[in-house]
Amino acid sequence: MRVNKKLILVIVTMLWMLVMIAQRNVYSLSPRSDLNAFQVPWWDYLKLHGFHGILTINHDINGNYGPIWYFIIVIFCKLGIYSTFSVVWCIKMLAAGFTILTAWAVAKIVQVSVGRQVWNDVLAYTLVLFSPVVFGDILKTNLPDSSYFFFCALAILMVLKKQHWLSWIFVGVAIAFKAMGMYVTPFLAFLYLRDFKQMNWLNRIGPGFMLVGMALASLPAMVLGEKPWLAIFGNIAARSGGVIKRDYGIWKLINGGPWVWFPNLTRVQKEQLYLYGIAMVMLLFLAIYLLIYIIPQRSRSVQNQALLYMLVVAPLIFWLFLPAQHETYFNVAGIFVIILVSIQPRLKHWLLLTVIDFLVWSGYHGLDQLFHQVGCTYLLIGVTIYLIYEIVRLSNVQQYLSDDDFTLGGI
Numbered sequence: 001m002r003v004n005k006k007l008i009l010v011i012v013t014m015l016w017m018l019v020m021i022a023q024r025n026v027y028s029l030s031p032r033s034d035l036n037a038f039q040v041p042w043w044d045y046l047k048l049h050g051f052h053g054i055l056t057i058n059h060d061i062n063g064n065y066g067p068i069w070y071f072i073i074v075i076f077c078k079l080g081i082y083s084t085f086s087v088v089w090c091i092k093m094l095a096a097g098f099t100i101l102t103a104w105a106v107a108k109i110v111q112v113s114v115g116r117q118v119w120n121d122v123l124a125y126t127l128v129l130f131s132p133v134v135f136g137d138i139l140k141t142n143l144p145d146s147s148y149f150f151f152c153a154l155a156i157l158m159v160l161k162k163q164h165w166l167s168w169i170f171v172g173v174a175i176a177f178k179a180m181g182m183y184v185t186p187f188l189a190f191l192y193l194r195d196f197k198q199m200n201w202l203n204r205i206g207p208g209f210m211l212v213g214m215a216l217a218s219l220p221a222m223v224l225g226e227k228p229w230l231a232i233f234g235n236i237a238a239r240s241g242g243v244i245k246r247d248y249g250i251w252k253l254i255n256g257g258p259w260v261w262f263p264n265l266t267r268v269q270k271e272q273l274y275l276y277g278i279a280m281v282m283l284l285f286l287a288i289y290l291l292i293y294i295i296p297q298r299s300r301s302v303q304n305q306a307l308l309y310m311l312v313v314a315p316l317i318f319w320l321f322l323p324a325q326h327e328t329y330f331n332v333a334g335i336f337v338i339i340l341v342s343i344q345p346r347l348k349h350w351l352l353l354t355v356i357d358f359l360v361w362s363g364y365h366g367l368d369q370l371f372h373q374v375g376c377t378y379l380l381i382g383v384t385i386y387l388i389y390e391i392v393r394l395s396n397v398q399q400y401l402s403d404d405d406f407t408l409g410g411i
Contacts (some may be wrong), residue, residue, distance in 0.1 A: 007336065008122055009065065012257075015098070016129040020096050020138075027141040033144040035088065043087045045064035046070060047077040055224050058235070066176050066235045067221035069143055088141055095137060095144035102146050103128035106335065110342045112160050124342035131335030133355045136364040145328075148178040149335050156311075156339070157284040159188050164199065164206035170212020179236050180329050184336075186285055188305060190292065248327065249320040250277065252377055270323070277321035284317050291395040306394045308354050312336045312352070314388035316380055328363035330380070355383055 028035055045061055046053045048093075054070040058062035063070070072094070076082045082090050107125040114120045128134060137145045151174035158167035166190055174181025192206060199206075214232050221231035247255050251270060256262025263269065290311055295303040313334055319330035337356050341349045357372075359380055367373040 005122060009064040011124050026139055027110055040087050043082060046073045047082055054220050055226055065385060067231055068176050068217040095146055098144055098146035098150050099134050102153055105150060105157055109157050109339055113343050120342050127338045132361045133331050145331060148174040149332055150180040152184040155184055159191055160389035164192055165209045168206045168209040169213040169306060172210040173217045174212050176217030183318050183332055186314045187212055187311040190289060215332060224246055227362060248325040274323045280321045281373050288391055291391050294396050302394050306391045308340045309387045309390045312340055313384055316384045327367050328360055330394035331360045334360045
C-alpha cells in the first residue's frame, strides 16, 4: 500500500494543533515576566492609542521593539481579536502562525535540496512543529522568535532558488522583527560571493536590498512621521545598549567575578572588550570561508555540506562573541540544524540536534538545567568546535599545510 504524503502532513498538523490547544493557558504568572511587565501594558497602550501609538509607545511606556510588531498589535486590536481574546491567546496565535509558516519554509528548503520523491520534507516539517526550540518559544508567551525564524528560512529558500536580491529583502525583514535575523547572513554571503560572476545585475546588488527589507518593515512608523533612520535602526541601537551589563557567551568566562586575581569586568571594560569580540567573529568566519572556498569546485556537494555546518555554527559564534546577548539568542541554530538533519539524517546529526535542543531549552530556563551557565557555555563552545572540525575535515586544508619532515631553521 502506498502512503499518501499529503495525508501524513495533514495528520501531523492536526496533532500539532492538539498540542497548541493543550498549552493555550500555559504561561508565566510572575509579575516580572515579559508577559506581565511588558506585553500586557504594550497591548493595552496600543489598543487605546491606535496607530499613533506606534510613534509614542517607546517614549511613553518604555517600549523596545520595532514598528512592525506594534503595527501587528494594532491590527489585532482594530480587528477586535484582542478584545475577544486575552493578550496570552493573541501572542500564542502569532507564535502558532509563524511556527506553521516556518515549518512550511523549512520543508520547502529540504524539498528543493533533495527532491519531492523522498520524505525528507515531511521529516523537516514535523521536526520544526514539534521542536523544543519552537515549543519553548510559544510557552514563554512573548513576541515570538518564530517570526524571524520564518524570514530566515525564506531567505535561505530564495537563495537556493537563485533569487539573491529577494533573499536579502527577507533578511532585512527578519532583522526588523528580531536583530538575530542577521545570524543567517554568513551563509547567504558565502553563496553570494561564490556565485557572483554568474549573477545578473539585480542579484549582484542583492545585499543592498537588506536595507529595503528593514525599511519595508519600518514603514508603519515612517508613514506616521518618524525619521527613517530612527524607524529602522533606533530600536536595534536602544536594545543593544540596554543589555551591555549582561554576561553571556565568552564574557561570562572572561569575567573573574569575586576572584580577585582576574578582572571583574566593569561596564566600561566590557564596552572596550567588544572590539575583541568583533575581531574574533571576523577571524572565525574568515577562517571558515577560506576552508570552504578551498574545497574543489568539482566537489560542489562536499562544499554544500560544509556550508550547512557553517549555517548551524553561525548563531553559536555570534552568541559567544557579540555583545547584548540573552540566554536564547542562538536559538535559530535549532532551526538550522533541522535543515541539516532533514537533508542528511545521519546519527551524528541527530546527536547534534539533541545537544543544541538541550542548550536552547536550558536557555529558556536561564541556562540552569543540569548544567549552570558556565557549564552550558563550555558545552556550546564544544559544539562550535565540533562543527568547525567538520568543516576542516571536509576541506583540502592538508594541501596548504605541511606536516612532512622538517628542519629547525636548517639545523
